[in-house]
Amino acid sequence: MSIEAQIPDHHLLRLEELLDDPALPQAMRLDECQGYLCAALSGPQPIPESQWLEEVLGCPEEPGNEVARQAADLLRRLASGLEAELASGKPLLLLLYPEDEDEDAASDYVPWCEGYLRGVDTATDDWFDFLGANDDHPDSDEVAYLDEQLFPLYLLVGDAEKAAREANEEWPAGEELEQVREECEDQLPQAVSNIYRFWLAQRGVGTIRRQAPKVGRNDACPCGSGRKYKRCCGAAAS
Secondary structure, three states: OOHHHHOOHHHHHHHHHHHOOOOOOOOOOHHHHHHHHHHHOOOOOOOOHHHHHHHHHOOOOOOOOHHHHHHHHHHHHHHHHHHHHHHOOOOOOOOOEEOOOOOOOOEEOHHHHHHHHHHHHOOOOOHHHHOOOOOOOOOOHHHHHHHHHHHHHHHHHOHHHHHHHHOOOOOOOHHHHHHHHHHHHHHHHHHHHHHHHHHHHHOOOOOOOOOOOOOOOOOEOOOOOOOEHHHOOOHHHO
16 A cells, blocks of 8 residues: 555645645654654654654644644544555655755755654654663664664764764765665665564564664674774664
8 A cells, every 4th residue: 555545646735735834834844744754653662643743743733723733634644654555564655855946856865864863763762772772782683673774864864974974984985975875765765664564573563574684783884984883874873
């Protein structure tokens, strides 16, 4: 089942208009909203609806705010569609804006990823603490798997590079970095579905199967820097 099966295009366009309405000055953009909801629906426990609605709208859903009410109704439908698509295990159809107004402009992944990581940060239970992550002990399979799936997000928002620069460590550049970035863009739609299904398994709802070798925090970073993952792209997950 796809998002379109639950949210027709004209409803997505209407939601986009509502989120941009002056009555909701603190609301997320549609791309940020989708990213945030994907994380809010994942985790040890989903973020409660009342909480994620307030985060997305930038305000509580109050009876007197008709714009907020309409947006909330569409957001509930969007969340329901996302749950179905994420549970299918197929790559998620990402709602992305172009980087600029040029008709040939590349898609801008940063706001989407920032929205997702905001959802991770606002979760009631810290994802890695819940799994018992500890840099002084070997990674469990669960921690390593989550590290692996979150890698594209941390690279695309620049957190991994920032951590490397602060540690005065080398960072790939030029064509090498561009290749890694493109690979992460390609991996992202499947990664967010994998993360959702991972947490379903942790809640005892389903199971997961690893489709690639795990990348542990003490393993070489897949970006090719030569450093340990926990000291490079995995630093943001610590």
